[in-house]
Amino acid sequence: MNSVHSMATARRDRLKAELRNEILAAARDLFARQGYESVSIRKIAEKCGCAPGTIYLHFEDKDQIxxxxxxxxxxxxxxxxxxxxxxxxxxxxxxxxxxxxxxxxxxxxxxxxxxxxxxxxxxxxxxxxxxxxxxxxxxxxxxxxxxxxxxxxxxxxxxxxxxxxxxxxxxxxxxxxxxxxxxxxxxxxxxxxxxxxxxxxxxxxxx
Amino acid sequence: MNSVHSMATARRDRLKAELRNEILAAARDLFARQGYESVSIRKIAEKCGCAPGTIYLHFEDKDQIxxxxxxxxxxxxxxxxxxxxxxxxxxxxxxxxxxxxxxxxxxxxxxxxxxxxxxxxxxxxxxxxxxxxxxxxxxxxxxxxxxxxxxxxxxxxxxxxxxxxxxxxxxxxxxxxxxxxxxxxxxxxxxxxxxxxxxxxxxxxxx
DNA sequence: GCACATAATGAACAGTGTTCATTCCATGGC
DNA sequence: GCCATGGAATGAACACTGTTCATTATGTGC
Structure with a gap:
């Protein structure tokens, strides 16, 4: 791959950003409903249908969310x-x-x-x-x-x-x-x- | 024992109150230094030299402390x-x-x-x-x-x-x-x- | 079809609050 | 002195937490 901005890379980035937004949406809703401390990474992961570890590919830690x-x-x-x-x-x-x-x-x-x-x-x-x-x-x-x-x-x-x-x-x-x-x-x-x-x-x- | 207020009972109660105060003192210091969330029951227990479970004989839960x-x-x-x-x-x-x-x-x-x-x-x-x-x-x-x-x-x-x-x-x-x-x-x-x-x-x- | 890079996984780790069967031990009666 | 008693203390165990990382899956370029 000679170019960083190929068609495929753009698509991948879009998908990645989408999951990031899904995580944010899930977290926003759960935080608002139950409070920051009561919401675990696993709950967020479950709500947006991914594994707990996956969240750490998009955010450094829970605070960053x-x-x-x-x-x-x-x-x-x-x-x-x-x-x-x-x-x-x-x-x-x-x-x-x-x-x-x-x-x-x-x-x-x-x-x-x-x-x-x-x-x-x-x-x-x-x-x-x-x-x-x-x-x-x-x-x-x-x-x-x-x-x-x-x-x-x-x-x-x-x-x-x-x-x-x-x-x-x-x-x-x-x-x-x-x-x-x-x-x-x-x-x-x-x-x-x-x-x-x-x-x-x-x-x-x-x- | 015919009386609830025997000498020995009073002594026991005094000792119990003492430990309660030690727990409070330890918790007060730790909470002030490190914040409520960062202080664990085990840390409090260690600081006042008792087992984690003992604290629950004096306080209902962490919030009560x-x-x-x-x-x-x-x-x-x-x-x-x-x-x-x-x-x-x-x-x-x-x-x-x-x-x-x-x-x-x-x-x-x-x-x-x-x-x-x-x-x-x-x-x-x-x-x-x-x-x-x-x-x-x-x-x-x-x-x-x-x-x-x-x-x-x-x-x-x-x-x-x-x-x-x-x-x-x-x-x-x-x-x-x-x-x-x-x-x-x-x-x-x-x-x-x-x-x-x-x-x-x-x-x-x-x- | 194959090699490669990246995304996703989920078991594992060290920690948490809390519980409870067990042990300890000072006390009171003999 | 000895033993039974009852409350105090224990610490292993449970279900959870945030976080890591070797492993697996997957879409991409040749």
């Missing part, structure tokens, strides 16, 4: 956040929508959120840089929203970075609470989220 | 929070001190905090009632602080529970961020904490 799913999902979040940050209208209201979007995303995709933002401190070397990169890009949109609020003179604070980080803490906090303390008798979720957003927005608004 | 540790941490925090909630002075300022104390506790005891508040999701049917109870009691002080703010007419919101939970989310968020994202280029820590507290307090203050 979750990472791949996260990458997909976070691409969506990044897109939504970026879209909002480019909207017109009152900057503070844009900031509120941005926060709402962020929180909603975390609540809707708890496992993806945990992997990217909720890693334990003791873990050595932790997750891949790609995971962090995706998360940081989402934060950038929030930063831009705060920036435009300040430029419109609507901020009570001088330091944009400071406010952006405080807002991140707030939204991150409510997501983590709702995710990890699901058993706690929280007030109705939407109402709690709106109150938190209101508190945060009114807390940074210029007087 | 974590629950017991969480209870301890809740107790410490509850004590500190309760002390502040009984202080005198401006209610909103008391609330600010309360939040500061909570955040400081988390930052000072990152591993305990993580073990108690940062557990992964997906737990089937979630935690025991004992965990809920401990959490409620700990949260009660914050609730009381918010309550007295409202009674003093200093609250912009009507629902005390709602505000208390939103404040919890905010403080929890900054603790988790500072702990789990230690590598992120945060603004100077004290300044970030004070800004966040300021944002929250000003966000709920009556106009």
């Amino acid at each position: 979750l990472s791949a799913i996260c990458a997909e999902t976070f691409a969506i979040l990044k897109q939504r956040m970026a879209a909002i940050s480019k909207d017109s209208g009152d900057p503070l209201e844009r900031l509120r929508r941005s926060g709402r979007q962020y929180i909603q995303f975390g609540v809707d995709h708890p496992y993806h959120y945990i992997v990217t933002f909720g890693v334990a401190p003791g873990a050595p070397a932790n997750k891949s840089d790609a995971d962090h990169q995706a998360g940081m890009e989402c934060f950038q949109s929030l930063r831009e929203c705060v920036q435009s609020c300040q430029q419109a003179g609507q901020l009570r604070f001088a330091d944009v970075e400071e406010v952006a980080q405080a807002l991140w803490a707030t939204t991150h906090g409510i997501v983590m609470l709702l995710i990890t303390k699901a058993g706690f008798p929280f007030v109705e979720q939407t109402r709690l989220i709106e109150t938190t957003l209101d508190m945060a927005i009114e807390g940074i608004r210029a007087r | 974590l629950s017991a540790i969480c209870a301890e941490t809740f107790a410490i925090l509850k004590q500190r929070m309760a002390a502040i909630s009984k202080d005198s002075g401006d209610p909103l300022e008391r609330l600010r001190r309360s939040g500061r104390q909570y955040i400081q506790f988390g930052v000072d005891h990152p591993y305990h905090y993580i073990v108690t508040f940062g557990v992964a999701p997906g737990a089937p049917a979630n935690k025991s009632d004992a965990d809920h109870q401990a959490g409620m009691e700990c949260f009660q002080s914050l609730r009381e602080c918010v309550q007295s703010c409202q009674q003093a007419g200093q609250l912009r919101f009507a629902d005390v529970e709602e505000v208390a939970q939103a404040l919890w989310a905010t403080t929890h968020g900054i603790v988790m961020l500072l702990i789990t994202k230690a590598g992120f280029p945060f603004v100077e820590q004290t300044r970030l904490i004070e800004t966040t507290l300021d944002m929250a307090i000003e966000g709920i203050r009556a106009r």
